[in-house]
Amino acid sequence: MYKTLALVLASAISVMACEIPGDVLSNNITESFSLQIQNASFPDIHNHYLNIWDWGGGDQHLFVSPAGNSTSELQLIDGVITLPWDPPRRAVINGEYEVLDNTTKMFMTERGDPRAVFDVVYGCNPDTDAVQVQLAFKSRGDEEAGGNVGVRPFNGMYDFRWTPAGNTAYDASRPWTKVTLVIVHP
Template identity: 75%
Template structure:
């Protein structure tokens, strides 16, 4: 009886603590105030609550890694759904694209920042609930790779770090030696690396 009551109370508390997602028209796909992106997936503590960091990889490209690798940036903007390194700091601005290092073992393609015209990573801005605090937060929901709709963004081990990889829609293959983890990207203003 006591276990049943405890289970009932736990269920009621969990149900009442979830944040409320506002209803209404879709959010704008432009965020002009600089922000950072926090990764969320509690099933992988190596990436959960870490940040998307940038690393100058040569040739003007900025490669994307999970903190602590690379450098934390709060210079990101979302312009027409594309993650952009602010033109106030980068001339010309760098935009998130998906077009590098395709890997057939897990059917993933690298996402990085460049000034070139590779297929852009396009996002929608949505509300979500923080998995740790239940606080309402802004999130980026993956929309398309250029004209190709769908797919998921995640991270995968790379030389002792994690880099950002896109899986096309309907992909279920995984490389057991370099497991890919789907992540939620939460918009964070004034982030500090901890």
């Protein structure tokens, strides 16, 4: 009976899985967009959006909505999330390293800090199973390849953090949660 049930469930899952197109997507998106945050196992952040918060000195810190200010003017230039302001702000990974969970803050700045570089890929929406366009983390500047982007609690909000691939460090008081970044055009 259990084998039959497992086979039925496996068949249902394979029927439900969206079909990923085979074409390669450009890592340049000049049409403005927002970034939706997905992690279906974590309702506090699932289907919220990446917001920006002016933190002084021209930096824009990244928070999960409703914290911060919503933005639909993001672009992707050479794989880097960019606010096309004058001067432009780019997503970087270079602030507030935390040894307890081995994460580093991701924020937007005009400075030349190590950039957060992404590939544009297709994925499946966990709620609707529709094909969606996502950002897959590629590298922290040219220093380190791979890793993951996620969020963790910060003063009653959630801020964005990067962690290297294979990280096993964990801080129970501020648990880091991996997220999927989905491109949403206004």
